[in-house]
Amino acid sequence: MDYDEIRRWWRVFVHPGALVEVRVISDEFGTESGYFSDIETLLQAIARYDNFNIYYSINEVKSDCSARKQYNQIMRVKRDATSDSDISHRWWLPIDVDAERTSGVSSTDEEKEAAHQLAGKVYTLLRNEGFADPVVCDSSSGYHIMYPIDLDNTPANTETIKKFLSVLSDEVSNDKAHVDKVLFNASRILRMPGTFGRKGRSTDERPHRLAHILTVPDQIVRMGDEPMRRFIQKYQVVMEPPTSQYERREKFNIYDWLRKYNIGIKGEENKGGATFLYLENGCVFDPSHKGKDASIRIDNATGAIGYKCFHNSCAGKRWRDVRLLFEPNAYDREWKLPKGQQERAGIDDPKPQKAEVPIVADEDEKTKLRKRFKPLSSIEKLDISQMPKVKSGFREIDRLTGGLLMSEVTVLSGTSASGKSTWLNTLALNVVNQGVKVVMVNIEQTERMLKNWIQMVAAGDSHVIPEERKFADDEIRYRITEETGHIIDEWLEGKFYLYADDESTKWDDLLASLCVMAEDNVRFFILDNLMSLDMSSIVGDKWEQQKQVISMLQKFAKKYACHCMIVAHPRKPQGFIRKYDISGSSDITNLADNIFIMHRANRDFYISGQTFYPKDEIERYYKSLPKGNVMEIVKNRTYGVQDRLVPFIYSTKSRRFESASWGVVDELVKDETGKNKLMKVQGFRAQHFTYDCELKMSSIPDAPMNSFRGDGAADMQTSEEDYPF
Numbered sequence: 001m002d003y004d005e006i007r008r009w010w011r012v013f014v015h016p017g018a019l020v021e022v023r024v025i026s027d028e029f030g031t032e033s034g035y036f037s038d039i040e041t042l043l044q045a046i047a048r049y050d051n052f053n054i055y056y057s058i059n060e061v062k063s064d065c066s067a068r069k070q071y072n073q074i075m076r077v078k079r080d081a082t083s084d085s086d087i088s089h090r091w092w093l094p095i096d097v098d099a100e101r102t103s104g105v106s107s108t109d110e111e112k113e114a115a116h117q118l119a120g121k122v123y124t125l126l127r128n129e130g131f132a133d134p135v136v137c138d139s140s141s142g143y144h145i146m147y148p149i150d151l152d153n154t155p156a157n158t159e160t161i162k163k164f165l166s167v168l169s170d171e172v173s174n175d176k177a178h179v180d181k182v183l184f185n186a187s188r189i190l191r192m193p194g195t196f197g198r199k200g201r202s203t204d205e206r207p208h209r210l211a212h213i214l215t216v217p218d219q220i221v222r223m224g225d226e227p228m229r230r231f232i233q234k235y236q237v238v239m240e241p242p243t244s245q246y247e248r249r250e251k252f253n254i255y256d257w258l259r260k261y262n263i264g265i266k267g268e269e270n271k272g273g274a275t276f277l278y279l280e281n282g283c284v285f286d287p288s289h290k291g292k293d294a295s296i297r298i299d300n301a302t303g304a305i306g307y308k309c310f311h312n313s314c315a316g317k318r319w320r321d322v323r324l325l326f327e328p329n330a331y332d333r334e335w336k337l338p339k340g341q342q343e344r345a346g347i348d349d350p351k352p353q354k355a356e357v358p359i360v361a362d363e364d365e366k367t368k369l370r371k372r373f374k375p376l377s378s379i380e381k382l383d384i385s386q387m388p389k390v391k392s393g394f395r396e397i398d399r400l401t402g403g404l405l406m407s408e409v410t411v412l413s414g415t416s417a418s419g420k421s422t423w424l425n426t427l428a429l430n431v432v433n434q435g436v437k438v439v440m441v442n443i444e445q446t447e448r449m450l451k452n453w454i455q456m457v458a459a460g461d462s463h464v465i466p467e468e469r470k471f472a473d474d475e476i477r478y479r480i481t482e483e484t485g486h487i488i489d490e491w492l493e494g495k496f497y498l499y500a501d502d503e504s505t506k507w508d509d510l511l512a513s514l515c516v517m518a519e520d521n522v523r524f525f526i527l528d529n530l531m532s533l534d535m536s537s538i539v540g541d542k543w544e545q546q547k548q549v550i551s552m553l554q555k556f557a558k559k560y561a562c563h564c565m566i567v568a569h570p571r572k573p574q575g576f577i578r579k580y581d582i583s584g585s586s587d588i589t590n591l592a593d594n595i596f597i598m599h600r601a602n603r604d605f606y607i608s609g610q611t612f613y614p615k616d617e618i619e620r621y622y623k624s625l626p627k628g629n630v631m632e633i634v635k636n637r638t639y640g641v642q643d644r645l646v647p648f649i650y651s652t653k654s655r656r657f658e659s660a661s662w663g664v665v666d667e668l669v670k671d672e673t674g675k676n677k678l679m680k681v682q683g684f685r686a687q688h689f690t691y692d693c694e695l696k697m698s699s700i701p702d703a704p705m706n707s708f709r710g711d712g713a714a715d716m717q718t719s720e721e722d723y724p725f
Contacts, residue, residue: 001050003043005194005212009056010039012135012216013146015091019066021057021082023189024049024074033081034074035065045074046195053198055189058146059153062088084158087186090151091222093161094190095122095134095168096180098142105200106208107141114176119143121172122179128575128608129234131227133217140197140209142177144190150222153186157225164228167236170297174271230571234580237297237306240319254298254305261326273300283309284322288614288643296322310578311612311643384638388561390524393430394631394659395687396646401594401636406523407558408637409550410565411589413582414598415575419629419650419657420567421445423598424526425457426657427565432495433691437522441499441510443532450498453655455480458488460690461653463697478653484697491693497522506534507549511556518560527553529567530588547587554591576608579634595635601628601647613645621647625660625684649686658686 014020022042024032029052036042046054061082065071068080097119099111107115122145123136137144151157162184169179183190191197191211202208242252254277258265264280277296283289289311296319297306307319323330360366389403404410414420421442428438442450456464456478464478480488497517499510510533514525527533535545546568553564568588570581577597579589589595599605606622621630625647633644647660662684671677 001046001054001196002194002210002212005210006043006192007039007194008213009193010042012213013056013092014039015060019061019063021061021065021189022046022074022192023055023057023081024052025055026052030076031081032074033070033077035061035068035071037066038072041072045072049074050196051198054192054195056192057082057087058092058094058183058188058190059087059090059186062086082187084153084186087153090149090153090157090161090186093147093149093164093223093228094183094188095145095147095165096139096142096183096190097122097145097177098139098180099177100175101141106197106202106206108205111176112141115142118172118174118177118179119145122168125172126227126231129227129231130571130575130581132221132223133219135216135220136214137193138209138212138214139191140211141199143214148220148222149224151225158184158186160225160228160232163232163236167232170237170271170274171235172271174269226571230580234310234578235308237308238318239297239299239302239304239306242303242305242319254296258296270300274298275300283311283314284325285309285314285317286311286643289314289612390431390434390436390563392427393433393689394427394646394648394657395661396659397631397633400633400639400641400644400646402639404524404563404565405593405638406561406563408563408593409553409557409591410563410594410596411550411582411592412565412567412596412598413570413577415570415577415600418598418600419648420598421528422453422457422650422655423629423631423648423657424528424565424567425453425655428496428524428526429454429458429691431524432492435495436524437495437497437520438524438526439497439499439514439517439522440526440528441514442526442528443499443505444528447498447500454492454496455485455488456654457656458491458691458693459484459654459697460656460694461651463694464653487696488693491691491696505532506537508537511552514556515560518556518562523560523562525562525564527564527566529569531569543587547591550588550591554593575604576612578612589635592635593637594633597632597634599630599632601625601630605630613643617645620662621645624682625649627652628660628684629657647684649684651686658688660684661687 017037019035019037020042022034022036022045024046032049034042034045036045065082065086069075070077070080097115099107099115101107101111119136119142123134126145126147127133131147134148135146137146162181165179165181165184169181173179193211193213196208196210198208200206242254255265258277263284265277266280267278269276269278275298277298279294279296281287283294286309289309294309294314295307297308299305305319307317307322309317360369385402388406390406391398391403392401412420412424424440428440431438440450459480463484464480467477467479499513517525530546530549533549535542535549538545538548540548550566553566556562557564568582570577575581576599579595579597582589582595599609601621603622606618609618609622621628627650629648629650631646631648633641633646635642647662648657649660650657662682
């Protein structure tokens with residue numbers, strides 16, 4: 001054994017003063033156990049057990065167990081090893097990745113490499129789902145991925161971990177390696193780093209190897225249960241009987257059924273005790289959902305079937321919905337698997353509730369109840385196109401959504417540095433340019449810094465000048481002149497307001513302030529961001545508080561006929577953000593009228609985006625969008641727009657976002673002689689616009705490509721240069 005490695009394990013995994021159980025297991029002598037709160041005492045006690053398998057308790061043991069007879073020594077025990085009730089707290093979420101092999105032997109190098117590949121897949125998957133950085137250990141024949149958590153030892157938390165490990169294993173395990181589903185109980189033990197795995201005989205093909213720590217993050221960040229709950233919600237597949245009660249189930253064949261309805265299979269995979277069928281033409285509910293987004297899962301033991309599509313619009317679809325899509329009468333009479341098979345397939349079988357139909361005898365009460373219902377002829381027709389709205393000023397967003405309706409709430413999300421705040425600065429001035437008053441609440445930035453950013457956006461590329469001083473990275477920075485600043489201040493006077501009370505982030509105070517501004521005819525409110533608000537005055541946990549804030553904003557927007565846009569950060573720091581990644585409960589996204597997500601068109605976008613959108617579309621944005629970002633319209637309640645990507649180009653000079661259109665652009669390319677030549681190629685180009693204040697500035701270009709007019713209609717005026725030829 002390696003004593004220095006064992007000391008390292010102690011420093012990484014054991015809290016100061018905590019009690020740990022060490023368990024020694026061998027075929028010859030059975031199980032021996034000891035409790036230790038000091039590493040040097042532990043090393044002395046296990047020194048004579050170098051030829052045995054040595055394990056440790058993952059979670060902290062209650063201090064009362066130090067009164068047991070095996071404290072500070074290793075000895076044979078029968079009933080006094082650690083049980084689940086002996087664990088004081090859960091500090092680690094263990095994921096055991098092991099190779100498929102004959103029991104009782106060590107893995108071969110090839111088998112261990114299969115476990116290594118799967119461990120890498122798990123690490124990448126959970127990183128993209130917002131999990132904290134784990135400690136990774138070589139377990140001798142496989143790998144342990146240890147996620148730092150901070151959870152009480154309760155039955156509810158045990159159930160969450162059990163379900164998480166089961167869903168994770170079903171998602172990633174294959175015929176060569178798997179994620180162990182049984183490490184959910186609090187008193188689980190794992191092989192101690194610094195000791196050898198000694199299963200079976202040590203041979204050249206199946207050697208005994210030293211377990212050791214591979215990686216430790218620079219900072220241990222402990223998670224609650226939320227990342228696991230999100231993962232379960234996203235990846236869990238509801239398994240259901242394939243047929244109804246009155247069909248002969250043994251006659252049902254999924255392959256025959258798919259052929260009958262011309263549903264092709266482009267791939268088949270067996271993993272985790274299930275068969276996965278990947279559909280040739282994508283999701284049956286939306287064929288644009290390609291790749292491995294949509295699949296049918298068959299439980300090999302019970303025959304139960306599940307369906308899963310990872311897109312927001314189809315996330316709740318089940319096998320039953322698939323069947324009903326093609327056979328509307330398939331479930332007219334219900335059928336259930338026998339109870340034992342239901343439990344094995346993970347199917348809930350709630351007890352039926354006795355329901356009684358109320359009888360209303362009183363005629364006055366009947367008349368009162370009838371008034372709750374109206375015939376359509378008595379309801380005034382609504383012309384959505386005539387509803388009060390404000391244009392975003394971004395052509396494609398306005399074309400798809402018709403503009404931002406008054407009396408609605410929009411949630412904006414995106415990873416850090418994805419461009420949310422910069423986009424909001426441009427949006428705010430687009431709205432001002434239509435004669436609509438705007439209030440911006442940005443709790444994270446100082447008012448002076450915000451003013452600088454707003455003025456840069458207002459000035460545009462034509463009215464900024466380079467900084468005189470040089471910067472370390474040799475990049476050119478830009479500023480505006482004092483004269484330009486005065487023109488912008490004059491233009492925004494009485495139209496644009498920043499919330500300047502740094503002392504009060506209390507929601508009640510802020511809402512009262514917003515009401516006062518709404519009474520002064522402000523009709524567009526930007527709040528950046530939801531997570532920075534002090535919501536302590538609202539009863540409930542933080543999820544309930546955030547839900548109530550969105551609900552109150554909706555009432556506020558309807559009362560004052562205004563539009564509210566609020567930033568809600570995602571839970572995970574990177575990857576391709578989805579609706580269910582937005583921090584808070586699902587009530588936030590359910591309540592919102594619109595949901596926009598900002599993405600940077602970088603490599604992470606390119607790799608992760610192909611899971612949810614066609615590869616050629618993602619590739620075009622990644623390769624052809626210079627300094628670009630992509631806004632995803634996830635939800636639009638009015639017109640039902642969803643899963644649409646809108647490109648933007650960012651100007652480093654003015655810090656302004658401009659809509660990007662696909663067409664003919666000029667590009668310098670080298671000809672046969674090596675000289676640069678200007679050629680016309682297909683690509684993205686910015687749709688430039690001009691604010692009213694720019695017309696008063698001295699360095700106006702003779703012919704701007706477009707003019708964004710503040711005439712209420714807010715249409716982009718297109719010149720001949722905008723046409724794609």
